[in-house]
Amino acid sequence: MSQVPLLLESIRYVDGEPELLPLHQERVDRSLAEYGVKPRWRLADYLAQHPCPASLMGVVKCRLLYDAEPLEVGYAPYHRRTIQSLRAVAAPELDYHLKWADRAALQALLEQRGDADEVVIVNEEGLLTDSSYTNIALRQGNRWYTPRVPLLAGVQRAHLIAEGVLTPRDIPLAELSAYDRIALINAMMPWAERIELEVRG
Structure with a gap:
């Protein structure tokens, strides 16, 4: 097993509910497998224990940092960048x-x-x-x-x-x-x- 570098998942929440969570879980599993790690945690469980604040409605960005284990999660209103060129x-x-x-x-x-x-x-x-x-x-x-x-x-x-x-x-x-x-x-x-x-x- 090699040391796992800091990894990131950005998860879209709408009115307190996460989207595409099974696909995010697949990527977490695939990423950790490259370092010989089988995760002992599930995204859905971890996020249920660290939910999006009820005060944040609409589209919210959940930013999860992890290595072999989840390390930190944060939530913030999502503002789409303006791209014209x-x-x-x-x-x-x-x-x-x-x-x-x-x-x-x-x-x-x-x-x-x-x-x-x-x-x-x-x-x-x-x-x-x-x-x-x-x-x-x-x-x-x-x-x-x-x-x-x-x-x-x-x-x-x-x-x-x-x-x-x-x-x-x-x-x-x-x-x-x-x-x-x-x-x-x-x-x-x-x-x-x-x-x-x-x-x-």
Whole structure:
């Protein structure tokens, strides 16, 4: 068993109730398994013992820090960022396949955005992956596609693939002009509340 680094789950609550909790549990289990740990705790039980304050209604972000055990949980009203422009940045060496709490590498990429609001990260094969804080989807015709290999396999992405809303495929930056819309999604932004922009060359 290797030492587990600090990991993070961001869970959407609406009027005191968590969403997509089974998918968050799957990610916790999968993340800890990489370090040889079988969790002795369940998200649902831990969150029931540390509930969202009754004073926080509407959309709330639950931020859970954990390693082999849950360490800290906090709740705050969720305010969606305003994103009106994107810039592609290359990050051939970046690995963020687990939701590590240390986001320094992602923050460094975000600082390359220039006058754009957010970045879209391109891997060593020239394929689109994620933004610095969301999965992405692109529209071609009347279908939406999401990168087959994202930086982080998000729970909202998994849910939308299972629902048939998104289809995974490789999306090369060089073929971006084949798509007309790009959407940003994460656990806090379900499909109906996605950020959606026109694709510009």
